[in-house]
Amino acid sequence: MAWPVRTACRPRLRVPATAARQFRFVRWPTSKDDSESTMTQMTSLQMLCLLLAAILSGWGTSVSAATFAILKSKDIDIYNTTIVGFKTHCSGSYLELDMNEDYDLGKKLAGKINDAKPDVAVVLGTRAAVTARQYIDDDIPVVFGLVLDPDKAGLAGEPNMTGVKMDIPIETQLLTLKAIVPTVKKIGVMYNPKKSGDLVRKAAQVAQSMGIQIVASRIEQKEDAVRALAVFAGGVDAFWLIPDPTVANAEVFPKLLAFTIKNRTPFFAFSEAFVRARALFSLSADYSGIGKQICEIAQELAAGKPVSEIPWQDPRGLRLSVNIKTAQQLGLSEISVNAFSYAAQKGYQIQPVQ
Secondary structure (H helix, E strand, O other), rough: OOOOOOOOOOOOOOHOOOOOOOOOOOOOOOOOHHHHHHHHHHHHHHHHHHHHHHHHOOOOOOOOOEEEEEEEEOOHHHHOOOOOHHHHOOOOEEEEEEEEHHHHHHHHHHHHHHHHHOOOOEEOOHHHHHHHHHHHHOOOOEEEEEEEOOOOOOOOOOOOOEEEEOHHHOOHHHHHHHHHOOOEEEEEEEEEEHHHHHHHHHHHHHHHOOHHHHHHHHOOHHHHHHHHHHHHHHHHOOOEOOOOOHHHHHHOOOHHHHHEEEEHOOEOOOOOOHHHHHEEEEEEEEEHHHHHHHHHHHHHHOOOOOHOOOEOOOOOEEEEEEHHHHHHHOOOOOHHHHHHHHHHOOOEEEEEEE
């Protein structure tokens, strides 16, 4: 294609005024005498124009957008909120997939991700993370999120996987409980040793360093809940619900809640969902904030940073939720005041629940 012949700098480029003033447009030769000198000037200037065109071709445009595949374990609010937080901060193109807690389906969806060859794959939830570990190709960087125990999920040492843990450090949780219930000396915990034995042992050590005793009651099946509650008959100053599937479920939770209300015991849960079901308060991850945190990691990976240089991260943004109605019912309105004060001090989001 021939450019219109108007000046020696033929392509019409938009250049800043300061740059334009540095160009002296060259007239075409009008006689044989000035032809040689003019053409020499043109050759040099045309080379400069080509160089400037190459530089200016990137002005006003962005680097090609990254491509992301997002695989979630199932379609629930915490995953969807995390995805919104991710997409708010990470522009690009997205392939969103839901494995609906089905490992066979997850294997097929992992195949789709492998075929798509995204810059980064994002996996949310333990099932999605395990699926990624097993079936997503090693040359695709993977960022996991909302995985409670990445070590138990077998993610340690995976060469193409890093991410944001869902676990909040035990010390952070116990410091929060103590700040909101300053008189606490004994904390009741119900747990399945096969599921949460390590967590409870670590919690007992951390609590002891804070002058607090963990009163632990073992439960191996849901039907043991009533018997396990008898361990707390001697009195505890607070009850702590940990993410143990044998305890944190629709069958056992109502029994725990009834016990704490009857005994006017502050009920500290690991998720806002239980606060909405009348537990007194919870400290949980800010899921939208985790989405932003995952985005930051994904951007680094898309830019070429090796997975090995990005260690697992704890969630940065935390959310403190308080059931105002439960506090009033138990005559523990000071709990609400303490929670709001502590959240402001630590920079946590505060979520009152009615």
